Amino acid sequence: MAGNTFGNLFKVTTFGESHGEALGGIIDGCPPGIELDFEAIQHEMQRRKPGQSSIVTQRKENDEVQFLSGIFEGKTTGTPIGFIIPNTNQKSDDYSHIKDTFRPSHADYVYEKKYGIRDYRGGGRSSARETASRVVAGAIAKQVIPDIKINAFTSSVGEIFIDKPYQDLDFSKIESNAVRCPDEASAQKMEDYIKQIRKEGDTVGGTVTCVIQNVPIGLGEPVFDKLHAELGKAMLSINAVKGFEYGSGFCGAKMKGSEHNDLHNADGTTKSNLSGGIQGGISNGMDIYFRVAFKPVATIMQKQESLNTYGNLVEMQGKGRHDPCVVPRAVPIVEAMAALVIADYFLLAKK
């Protein structure tokens, strides 16, 4: 157990720092004989990439995945899939100013204390750049479970939120705007707000909602590895995530049992779905849906007092480009992690 592996039968191990030679990973346990859609994989990488629109960071990352093994004549062979994403754009000098400083609410301080050493360039391993490897793995996981549809979208930015149940949304519109919000009115407000926040040199948080459809009954491994427990862990492992709820979530904690119970139909489906598609930790065939809370990015373009490695408080200001709202770019990462969990539990259920 050393922290950089996720999954059991569909198992992903990743490596890579923000400004090292490359990021990458190994997918072990991918079933053989899958004809990989490489464009789909690269498409997911594009979605995660910075600089896609005016409301996200303009940092350039040329995220080209190179597959090194486990694929023969376009098909998976059942052997481990090694891949790398070279860091083509790392400039170490950009980060020399943080060599001796612990940025507030970053991982600088705890890495220094835990490991006694840290690659300070761009946050090193704690940088969200690490999620590029997750997106590669998730894109392959999606191809292991082609019948299952995973749709994530921005459901709130700051105080602006979609005021509709997900059933009223058209998921095909998620990619039609820069914030990845399928509700066009909300999307416009979110976009305007993020632009304003960027001008202030500030950042803002938000939430991503994810809906997983067409999940077979029976995924989940009680009592500790319940399906939603693993989904929760997967989401909470993403940078900047502060909360996870599924089905009725925190609202459910205010309800009565007589309101909350999902009565069955004769075919085994349920009339309501406050359970969020999971009962007793096992999928029941209804839509799985959950919501993930992202805090505002810690790097702001305003002056902040910071602690340096010599124990002094110094004034510091973020340099270069910043990401006013990470939520739109988090959408494909949420999908990737959901795909990893579902693919893994799908294989476990076949055992």
Next chain:
Amino acid sequence: MAGNTFGNLFKVTTFGESHGEALGGIIDGCPPGIELDFEAIQHEMQRRKPGQSSIVTQRKENDEVQFLSGIFEGKTTGTPIGFIIPNTNQKSDDYSHIKDTFRPSHADYVYEKKYGIRDYRGGGRSSARETASRVVAGAIAKQVIPDIKINAFTSSVGEIFIDKPYQDLDFSKIESNAVRCPDEASAQKMEDYIKQIRKEGDTVGGTVTCVIQNVPIGLGEPVFDKLHAELGKAMLSINAVKGFEYGSGFCGAKMKGSEHNDLHNADGTTKSNLSGGIQGGISNGMDIYFRVAFKPVATIMQKQESLNTYGNLVEMQGKGRHDPCVVPRAVPIVEAMAALVIADYFLLAKK
């Protein structure tokens, strides 16, 4: 991977159905030489036990733990600790009415579909009775990390919630009332409300807040096994849990970076603690705090339409005693799971 093991170096595996011979478990990896406080263990069992007060289920469970190994002359030996909790009070006939019926929002239906067979008596393995084993293991985990203080309490029942920051609460009052709420005014309201709910034959949800103090810097294993990700999984694995948030949580998703960042003091502590004691997945020495949402218990004493195993919808009503609000009894379970995570990551950090 088969779902009934939790932890890495401090590893717990459990077994047992609600109405089988016994529940129990094995703790593997407990450090040697710990002089166990057996009264403290039994005390935790008492806290979890049904029938402690007028507001919880009156079902009787005589939860006496028997330790079978791994302890010699009162001390742990480093070998696995096997324990059992006999089910002394199981009456199978109580449950014959659900043999052929899937209770709404219970795990009956999914167990039947996943395994093709289920021990229907009292919910079998999906019963919350399973958490008794967790409490035993957690009580021992607490003794592995005696300097770390874990305090959980009921922070809301239905719409009633404590309207104060946890810093203003006196944790020594948690056990002074039946709802385990350290704010006496809120406690009284909650208790009254639960009594009313019970009369209605209904149930209600709520939240448990947990504060962990005196945690050393450096616990957590990025990037997938971040401390809060594992805490989240631990909590989500508890029956009836629908959500988890730590630090600023879902509120943090509404904030700006300039408000949310925790500035350092010169000694490495932070002026605010919206991070919830964890940055980059690693404890930073500040208080860890999180909140867990519990849905209302599915068993209600009202008539509900239910699906039977023959595909017919039938009217059904809960029999016997029911638990109007599971939250007070969930408090020691939340603490137990927190202790398991912290003890495990404490050992991992020493590696």
Next chain:
Amino acid sequence: MAGNTFGNLFKVTTFGESHGEALGGIIDGCPPGIELDFEAIQHEMQRRKPGQSSIVTQRKENDEVQFLSGIFEGKTTGTPIGFIIPNTNQKSDDYSHIKDTFRPSHADYVYEKKYGIRDYRGGGRSSARETASRVVAGAIAKQVIPDIKINAFTSSVGEIFIDKPYQDLDFSKIESNAVRCPDEASAQKMEDYIKQIRKEGDTVGGTVTCVIQNVPIGLGEPVFDKLHAELGKAMLSINAVKGFEYGSGFCGAKMKGSEHNDLHNADGTTKSNLSGGIQGGISNGMDIYFRVAFKPVATIMQKQESLNTYGNLVEMQGKGRHDPCVVPRAVPIVEAMAALVIADYFLLAKK
């Protein structure tokens, strides 16, 4: 990772000391719906039990297994199977003489150094009594793979060995003599030799050969979890084992490739089977066979110089009954461990 769990999908965790309250374990991942043959399980326990014949230790162990969970109306339910084997015959005073002494070639010294504490009674956790739990789990594993036949037998005792290929042996004769050797002439010699060794107050080693028939093609998980690597680990984890070889084994190291290669028949079987049924770590459908070396039991009824806990060398002599040759009783343990590996890899291959 704490040492007391074996397997992945069919996963066994055990506990228990020689003279504690009970031994036991948890089987997690047993497929649901198996109608267990409890007599077959108890039969395996009888085979392992001391005191079965005049050539093994006369110590009495009343090995009755009690199943506590995971079984409903005689069938496995897919939930964890907890079981215990009470230690009904432990007499602590028997072992007071070794409280302060490290017996030569026992684990007393290393347990004391590693853990700083040890349950000295009868060797505690390091006692071969621990294997009782393995036999229970193995007996259930056999029922998961009913079509696969696992036959182990004593192939040598001291210098006496069966001088025939296993194909010339009648496995139905294994249980017809006290040494569990299917070659009657060898069996008689072995038995006589063991009786003589017992009179001398000495012990002797030997080997167990195991043949696994009717294994499907495709079991094994390269590159690290090759089928024979896991079988080897399983065998080496048994008390007193010093070596493992499969197929041509150490003899194969003397051969030429032109002699050693197994040529195919048109149906995919091979004309010879020096590979031992496994190629590249994956079963090829031919018989799997391997050999396990057991050293002589360390407890002898002769005087030996021993180190005590105060750093002095003292004369010491084994007391009570001793086991002149552990090999016959090791036969069911070898089978049990083989069954655990094969059942686990069988489930893995279905994933």
Next chain:
Amino acid sequence: MAGNTFGNLFKVTTFGESHGEALGGIIDGCPPGIELDFEAIQHEMQRRKPGQSSIVTQRKENDEVQFLSGIFEGKTTGTPIGFIIPNTNQKSDDYSHIKDTFRPSHADYVYEKKYGIRDYRGGGRSSARETASRVVAGAIAKQVIPDIKINAFTSSVGEIFIDKPYQDLDFSKIESNAVRCPDEASAQKMEDYIKQIRKEGDTVGGTVTCVIQNVPIGLGEPVFDKLHAELGKAMLSINAVKGFEYGSGFCGAKMKGSEHNDLHNADGTTKSNLSGGIQGGISNGMDIYFRVAFKPVATIMQKQESLNTYGNLVEMQGKGRHDPCVVPRAVPIVEAMAALVIADYFLLAKK
């Protein structure tokens, strides 16, 4: 569990086919702050490389390791170390003749049956080329445990073996000859024999002995993860290995307890060391030594009947260069796997 990860706290995952883009791996759990000796790593790669002398295969592999992460300013950072070894010399056409043929005693047939697809070029994942990644990881593992000395050497080739206890050998001579045998007289005979075997177009097996010195007391995790059980698995996972024995090994199975017991000295060391430095699965501070049996390489330059994918038996002959005896090149691989086990258990013992 998918077969390509080894270790627990010092955990290695590898990928790569013989003729893919690259081999490589990820080391997760390497302690931070180690100033890596890159020359030592490359030196180990050189030792494993084909074409080092006239008695091994003349195939060219330019084994240059590229480190991609986990190292900053020459030191390990505690984050995962990703590395690749590009396959610069792969020529697919060399292997077209085996596209439709299952070579005898290779893994071709079982890979085809297990996965339904295989990268036939050079054996794909089942090629011994895979061990290059192990050697990289092992070379780093050695630097985690600098005080522990791991010495492997060729102890036999065919019927020729070193006729001395290892204590009489000078390990500094291991690298002084092409067979890596520290006994010069035996080395010469082995070399001559291998040259003759090569002329015959044949191959021959042999054994590697490994001696590990200066191991602290207390490494090993009973009951299933005994130190020698994990060492055995590690060795058996190497291509072509057929057997493993430690300490007295198979000879010990012929001995009496009165001969085999290792009596203590007053300082806790033992007068003899038939236990091989491990008792009860835990290191006792004495030298650990074991022996590994390698079968002859399956690829020979003689005509052999082979099965093709259409179910016909065809005549086939190995092409190009072959490796008459893999044993000398296996020496650094044995050391690498031993280092992985010892480093992992060293970290586990600190927990």
